[in-house]
Amino acid sequence: MSGKISRRKTMIGAALAAGAVLAVGAPLAAHHSTAMFEWGKEKPMPNAVVDRWEWTNPHTFLYVKVKEKDGQEHVWALEGMSPNHLQRYGWSRTSLKPGEKINLTYYPLRDKRRGGFNVTVTKGDGTKLNQFGERGSSQ
Structure with a gap:
């Protein structure tokens, strides 16, 4: 037994x-992994206009309108870190507003679609927001 x-x-x-x-x-x-991005190959995106800013878990999303070489305006989707992470670097739910003009840097998608991983945002007043490293600051 x-x-x-x-x-x-x-x-x-x-x-x-x-x-x-x-x-x-x-x-x-x-x-998911970050294999879809060309990690470390930072590209500038000047003169972007915020379409919408999604402060969501597990990742934030920034949608911007950009006038491209073809003369057309296209929407780009840029993934970011989590709200919890970004708060530690000076970001907030209200950091970006629709219609706001910004310059940003991003890691492009490997498949060349209009998107990538957002690295930095520089606002019109010179405030620079970073996904990692330095905290948000006025320039």
Whole structure:
């Protein structure tokens, strides 16, 4: 009888361990990588106009309108760090307003679509907001 109890305890222990591994592993698998961006290849985007600023988890999004070489205005989508992270560097839900003119830098998408990862924003008054490193400052 004790052999059955011991085997049952072992099976329950194994099931609990497997459940714990799955519970921890699922959030890690759900987080996407940055492989879609040309990380470290910073490009400037002058004279952009804020279309909308989404202060959302797990990542913020900045949509800007840019007049391109073809003479047309196009909307670009730029991903950013989480609100929690950005608050530590001087950003807020109200950092950017629709219609505001900005200069920014970004890491482009590898597939050349109109988008990327936002690195810095310089506002019209000279305030520079960074995704990492320096805190927001007036220039």
